[in-house]
Amino acid sequence: MWTGAVMRNSRTNKGYSALTQIVAALAVFCLISCRGQSHALEGRVLDAGDGSPLVARVIVGEKPYDTDADGQFEIPLNPGLHHVQVLAPGYVTQSFTVAIDETSSPDVDQVAEVRLHRRVLSGVVLDRDSGQPVAGALVNHGQAKVITNQEGQFEVEARPQVSLAVSCPGYLPLQVSEAEIEAAFGLTGLMDGRWTVAMVPRALTGTVVEAGTARPISGALVSVGDATSLTDANGRYELRYVEPGSGIAVSSPAHRPSSSLAYTGQATQELVLNPWEVALTVLDGATGEPLPQARITSPRSSTFTDAQGRASLSVLPGTLVTVTAEAYRTATLVYEGQELLDI
The missing domain is CATH 2.60.40.1120 (Carboxypeptidase-like, regulatory domain)
Incomplete structure (x- = not known):
């Protein structure tokens, strides 16, 4: 009995040994095969x-x-x-x-x-109102600075997380955000299409009125640098493509010249002109006493002196002023732009 049992155990051990060898062989084959695929x-x-x-x-x-x-x-x-x-x-x-x-x-x-390769940001700078290209605009992107050509085109290396600034005389400064720049690029880093930025012309508007009456003055010439405009029937004017640093000059044939105002970039400016007027005093040539009720006339207007011989007359330089009074000889003179005048 025990002999049979020993024999069975021996056969079993031999079976396990053979199975172990087969498993080991498969493992080696798999390892070699897997290494072959690496x-x-x-x-x-x-x-x-x-x-x-x-x-x-x-x-x-x-x-x-x-x-x-x-x-x-x-x-x-x-x-x-x-x-x-x-x-x-x-x-x-x-x-x-x-x-x-x-x-x-x-x-x-x-x-x-x-x-x-670094991304390249290329685009065209246009005038917002006319749609025409803006030549000579300065484009700043990080440390890079370029000038637009005659077609308003520019090209610069695109830097991530950096905005774009554009400036040009006669226009308001333009700032393009990082998000707007990133939106111009596709996933591959190439631009999706034609990219444009629009600059707004710098403008100055306002009215020209007469001192004292606040009456609108039509036909007045307003200028800033090379930009000029004539006021309309309501005294309004508009100047475009103006640049800070110049003076605002205004003139009207019927009004005294005005000293220029500084233009610092303001959007509106009211201008006031004093009319051509002279304050007259009419005196007796012999006694020096004032003459009341003397008549003073010019091509533009006429008036009478008051009890103190004084009057105010609207008159243009270079025109004739006539003074008449009862029992006195008529006096005439050419007005030369004085503010005060004794006759």
């Missing part, structure tokens, strides 16, 4: 301009990987065709395909240095 993609991402390393994202298929601080990456791959994208903020995405033969031996597939 590949890796290795490379480095650099700035195409200055060659500096970039911290970038490498996407294989749909799986993302990040480079180290030195721009290097090593990604395990299985045999097959792999679509690879390399992207970094502020750069144009680069794409390529890696093919790994399933019959090839395990290896590391070296990729030549991936050099990413």
Whole structure:
């Protein structure tokens, strides 16, 4: 009896030993087979301009990987065709395909240095009102400064998280936000289409009125630098494409010249002109006493002196003033623009 039992145990042990050998053999085969399938993609991402390393994202298929601080990456791959994208903020995405033969031996597939180009922001500066290009505008983006050409075009390296400033004489300064700039680019870092920015002409508007009466003055000439405008029937004027730093000059044939006002960029300005008027005093040539009720006339108006021989007359320079009084000889003179005059 015991002999049979020993024999059975011996056969059982031999069976276990054979099974163990088979499992071990399969494990070795699997290990060799799996190693045979192991590949890796290795490379480095650099700035195409200055060659500096970039911290970038490498996407294989749909799986993302990040480079180290030195721009290097090593990604395990299985045999097959792999679509690879390399992207970094502020750069144009680069794409390529890696093919790994399933019959090839395990290896590391070296990729030549991936050099990413910075995004380029290009656009056209236009006049908001006329739609015409603005030549000579200064475009500031970070440390970069460029001038628009005759077609209003500009091109500058696009920097992430940096706004754009545009300035030009005769226009209000323009600021374009980082968000607006980013919206101009597609996912690949290329611009989606023609990009335009519109500048608003700087304008000065207001009215010209007469001192004392506040009556609107029509036909007055208002100027700032080279910009000029004539007031309408309501005394209104508008000057466009004006630049701070010049004086506001206004003139009217029926009014005294006015000293210019400083133009500092204000949107509106009321201007006041004094009419051509002279304050007269009519005196007796023999006694020097004032003559009341003397008649004073000019081509524009006529009036009489008061009890003190005084009167105010509206008259233009270069015209004739006539003074008559009972029992006195008529006096005439050419008015030369004086504010006070004794006759």
